[in-house]
Amino acid sequence: MQAENGNKVKTLVFRVSEENFDSVLERVSAIIKHGGTVAFPTETVYGLGADGLNPEAVLKIFEAKKRPPGNPLSLLVHSREDVERVSRNIPQNAFRLMDTFWPGPLTIVLEKNDIVPDITSGGLKSIGVRMPDHRVPLELIKKAGTPLAAPSANLSGKPSPSLASHVISDLTGRIDAILDGGEASIGLESTVIDMTAKPPIVLRPGAVSLEDLESVIGKVRSGYKNSEAGNEPDLSEKKAGQKYGHYIPDTKVVLVEGEGKLVSEKLVKLLESYRSEGQKVGLLLSDETSKETATFLALQNLDLYECLLLGPREEPEVAARKLFEGLRKLDRKGLDVIVADGSFSRFGLGEALINRLREASSIKIVA
Structure with a gap:
């Protein structure tokens, strides 16, 4: 203590x-x-x-x-x-x-x-x-x-x-x-x-x-924050996990949610904007989004980017094991922003994975 x-x-x-x-x-x-x-x-x-x-x-x-x-x-x-x-x-x-x-x-x-x-x-x-x-x-x-x-x-x-x-x-x-x-x-x-x-x-x-x-x-x-149902109850008592913010790194996190290639297209536009401002960007991507944005990234100044892969979109349990380690690693890199991929399946651990990403992010974008 x-x-x-x-x-x-x-x-x-x-x-x-x-x-x-x-x-x-x-x-x-x-x-x-x-x-x-x-x-x-x-x-x-x-x-x-x-x-x-x-x-x-x-x-x-x-x-x-x-x-x-x-x-x-x-x-x-x-x-x-x-x-x-x-x-x-x-x-x-x-x-x-x-x-x-x-x-x-x-x-x-x-x-x-x-x-x-x-x-x-x-x-x-x-x-x-x-x-x-x-x-x-x-x-x-x-x-x-x-x-x-x-x-x-x-x-x-x-x-x-x-x-x-x-x-x-x-x-x-x-x-x-x-x-x-x-x-x-x-x-x-x-x-x-x-x-x-x-x-x-x-x-x-x-x-x-x-x-x-x-x-x-x-x-x-x-009844959890940012639940897909959109019908969060007005709880008279705040229970465990409900009262304060969680999972938030010091670096600003931007979450891009949506289907597959739509997320990749939105990410490219975001990265173009950040590049024009000279900002250093960390990326937390699914394997598929990484492949879909590879051509764009190959043409960029890679000194501005740090990319970590979380795993396949259809295997959110893999991403779940890597998420907090990924956030911590990128948070130590002196970046201006972390852009997170929200294209993972909602099955299994997917709903929990997206919930943690939403909690960690200060900006949420739907592709």
């Missing part, structure tokens, strides 16, 4: 392996038990964990991330007993979702029990809970003996961390320990569904799609 006088704590970094797994987890679980903060991998992104039932420990998460007060956190749990410990009046449909999608990338918002401190829930009467599909946090929760408050392990508002190097860059000197467990397999945060609403509301898209949810519990509303 960074103290008020500017002093920094020593951040321990462990590369987790099969050989040292038990010893490392014992050591960092002791940090959690003593009110400390530990960053660790999950299947979605890296999380920053502390004892979610200890308000002093949770405060350290806010301080480390520079997270605005009142912004609710979710809890990572190890078992159904943990869920019943921190929440009450759990609807049967919530149990059906747990049976179907847990452990996995789904956060379920439930009515909270009094044991959950107000600082963890942001003063709300509800709390998000998730059982991650990753050995490291599950064992850490078990050994620490408490659910973990665990937002993404990055400075608040910035692109989420899919690699330990992202956490090291953002939070060294601000937290007690970082567990390096390699790349997050999904790369985007979990789906969040509010089960205190009727019908339930998807607050954030992720790897579990709205269609997946409806196949288990029936009608579900889309």
Whole structure:
């Protein structure tokens, strides 16, 4: 934690392996038990964990991330007993979702029990809970003996961390320990569904799609920012992921959405305009858009361009794993603008991918 006088704590970094797994987890679980903060991998992104039932420990998460007060956190749990410990009046449909999608990338918002401190829930009467599909946090929760408050392990508002190097860059000197467990397999945060609403509301898209949810519990509303449905509800309470901006690099991001070649044509016009102004441009492109704009780019001053490929349009799960790393890489290049390709399929992780791109961008263009 960074103290008020500017002093920094020593951040321990462990590369987790099969050989040292038990010893490392014992050591960092002791940090959690003593009110400390530990960053660790999950299947979605890296999380920053502390004892979610200890308000002093949770405060350290806010301080480390520079997270605005009142912004609710979710809890990572190890078992159904943990869920019943921190929440009450759990609807049967919530149990059906747990049976179907847990452990996995789904956060379920439930009515909270009094044991959950107000600082963890942001003063709300509800709390998000998730059982991650990753050995490291599950064992850490078990050994620490408490659910973990665990937002993404990055400075608040910035692109989420899919690699330990992202956490090291953002939070060294601000937290007690970082567990390096390699790349997050999904790369985007979990789906969040509010089960205190009727019908339930998807607050954030992720790897579990709205269609997946409806196949288990029936009608579900889309309530996240920039949802395609265009019918965002006027929520009386802002839940996890709804209250503040996310995923925003320092460099301005322009998102171009649309179908295939229309996006490529619009990108060429944009790049011509930026070139005429002498601006340095970063590009986050699908493989197809890169090919469709290759002739134009080959004729340009390539010193003005930095291009990263996210993968095929029809494989948004590939782009999802690369997105936050791509935003971070381009953000370090001293560019004037990042232009992002929004031509990816909306199937699977596609809706979540486009949602994160929309959140990261300050200008949105439809081709």
